[in-house]
Amino acid sequence: MSEAVNTLEGWYALHDFRSIDWTMWTNSSEEERNAALDELQSLAREWAAREENKQGSSVMFTVVGHKADIAFMHLRPTLEELDALETAFNKTRFAAYTMQNYSYVSIVELSSYISHAENPEEDPAIQARLKPALPKAKNVCFYPMNKKREGNDNWYMLSMEERRGMMRSHGMIGRGYAGRVTQIITGSVGLDDWEWGVTLFADDPVVFKKLVYEMRFDEASARFGEFGTFIVGNRLTEERFAEYFSV
Numbered sequence: 001m002s003e004a005v006n007t008l009e010g011w012y013a014l015h016d017f018r019s020i021d022w023t024m025w026t027n028s029s030e031e032e033r034n035a036a037l038d039e040l041q042s043l044a045r046e047w048a049a050r051e052e053n054k055q056g057s058s059v060m061f062t063v064v065g066h067k068a069d070i071a072f073m074h075l076r077p078t079l080e081e082l083d084a085l086e087t088a089f090n091k092t093r094f095a096a097y098t099m100q101n102y103s104y105v106s107i108v109e110l111s112s113y114i115s116h117a118e119n120p121e122e123d124p125a126i127q128a129r130l131k132p133a134l135p136k137a138k139n140v141c142f143y144p145m146n147k148k149r150e151g152n153d154n155w156y157m158l159s160m161e162e163r164r165g166m167m168r169s170h171g172m173i174g175r176g177y178a179g180r181v182t183q184i185i186t187g188s189v190g191l192d193d194w195e196w197g198v199t200l201f202a203d204d205p206v207v208f209k210k211l212v213y214e215m216r217f218d219e220a221s222a223r224f225g226e227f228g229t230f231i232v233g234n235r236l237t238e239e240r241f242a243e244y245f246s247v
């Protein structure tokens with residue numbers, strides 16, 4: 001049996017993708033729409049307060065294309081808190097205008113292929129990566145992925161040394177994008193349908209294309225990467241909020 005890599009787990013993650021029933025929205029009264037938006041904004045203020053207190057992090061973004069209209073990425077210390085948050089959202093008047101098209105449950109993960117933390121509990125840099133404040137970048141890209149388990153291309157039957165070599169090469173490509181993109185890798189084995197969720201944040205969406213494309217030529221992705229659906233969007237900032245929902 002090959003040696004499993006050690007992983008560190010941080011906050012739980014929920015990616016929540018919603019479509020909006022715009023017909024129902026535009027047909028409802030201004031009073032009703034304002035009441036719905038007030039509830040959404042008061043939840044958003046609650047989420048921001050959690051983030052201030054280092055008890056989680058949330059971002060809201062609008063999605064381009066048919067896969068959703070708006071999406072949330074939430075991080076919380078426990079799965080129970082994520083469940084409570086999702087349920088609280090579902091009970092708002094605003095949620096009545098939405099359909100949950102897709103969601104993804106995972107947990108922030110750091111592997112030890114490249115660097116080992118001696119004492120992760122006491123290491124502030126590691127803790128900051130396990131319990132991150134989500135970047136406030138303009139654009140977000142999410143997709144789930146697996147490492148292949150097929151014939152000779154079985155990631156899980158490679159030796160630790162082979163996997164470490166490939167992850168090193170993977171990390172080197174990633175590092176070339178330092179300052180332009182932030183990746184958050186969330187592990188989802190045993191939690192959702194794929195093995196990882198990849199969430200990328202950038203201020204220029206073409207960087208998503210360039211990074212993912214370059215990685216396709218690297219063995220870890222070229223030979224072993226299997227990808228689910230890609231979802232891309234724009235962060236829904238305070239400034240965009242009124243305009244986005246205006247009728």
Ligand code: 76R
Binds near residue numbers: 005113171175178
């Ligand atoms: O310790 C580190 O975080 C640095 C090394 C590193 C690891 C261990 C790293 C760096 N990644 C790691 C693990 Mn990554 N990553 C992806 C994708 O589209 C594709 O082809 C793959 C999707 C992208 C775009 C990306 C970006 N990474 C992982 C894992 C877990 C693998 C395992 O355990 O088997 C996955 C699934 C994965 C996938 N990676 C980086 C990036 C970027 C931009 C970096 C550099 C980060 C930095 O140095 O700041």
